[in-house]
Amino acid sequence: MKTSRSIIPTAAVAVLLLAGCSSTDTAAESEGGIALITEGTLTLCTNPPYEPFEFEKDGEVVGLDIDIVAEVAADLRLELATVSTPFEGIQSGAALSAGQCDIVASGITITDERALNLDFSDAYFDADQGLLVPAGSDLSSIESLKGKRISVMVATTGATMAQENGLTTTEYDDLGTQIQALQADQVDAVINDVASLLPYVDQGFEIASNFATGEVYGLGVKKGNTELLDSVNATLSRIRSDGTYSNIYAEWIGVTPSQG
Structure with a gap:
């Protein structure tokens, strides 16, 4: 192709x-x-x-x-x-x-x-937001993220969703730097479009939640x-x-x- x-x-x-x-x-x-x-x-x-x-x-x-x-x-x-x-x-x-x-x-x-x-x-493309966390983490809901360090990507709908829910966020320029921050334990979780998080599931992380937002690309x-x-x-x-x-x-x- x-x-x-x-x-x-x-x-x-x-x-x-x-x-x-x-x-x-x-x-x-x-x-x-x-x-x-x-x-x-x-x-x-x-x-x-x-x-x-x-x-x-x-x-x-x-x-x-x-x-x-x-x-x-x-x-x-x-x-x-x-x-x-x-x-x-x-x-x-x-x-x-x-x-x-x-x-x-x-x-x-x-x-x-x-x-x-x-x-x-x-x-x-139909898209929802996803939550990526270290494998075994107990973070899985918006409520559980209160007071945690959440990585979002600048100018994205994921960033807007996190901020509207009162989460403590750090903005990164791209998904790659978001993942690096999670790997370095600089943040507790990553929020981004769920399909973009799938490649990292076999790298010691898991998608703890899928937030149905009805978004389309x-x-x-x-x-x-x-x-x-x-x-x-x-x-x-x-x-x-x-x-x-x-x-x-x-x-x-x-x-x-x-x-x-």
């Missing part, structure tokens, strides 16, 4: 972006008239490590989000380039507004607040980029109907969507 799509290694992206920004002050356009920051390329902003959605492997950013955006790029007959950037700029629309990328995908929950600053695609484009948004939604519809989405989901989540 991943080998069928052209994904530019992370190390090459900076050169690509510099070339694109220095050559012209206006956005390039695809054959279909879609505004792009670099001609012939769909540039994606994402925030690894966030396995299984986006993380680096053998010098390339891979994952469920990457495979889905690769399908968008393929349908548009474009190359795909990934740019790793802080989640704050992704979820706020700042990365899109600054011309860093054409599309954002980083396990982004669709919210009314975020929709003020970027245009969301149709939903493509969407891909994001710059406000008003209707042509690209329509293409993204067309691809999402196509991969759901032809089985591609089920294959991508099963590869990265380990079950088919109906089982998830």
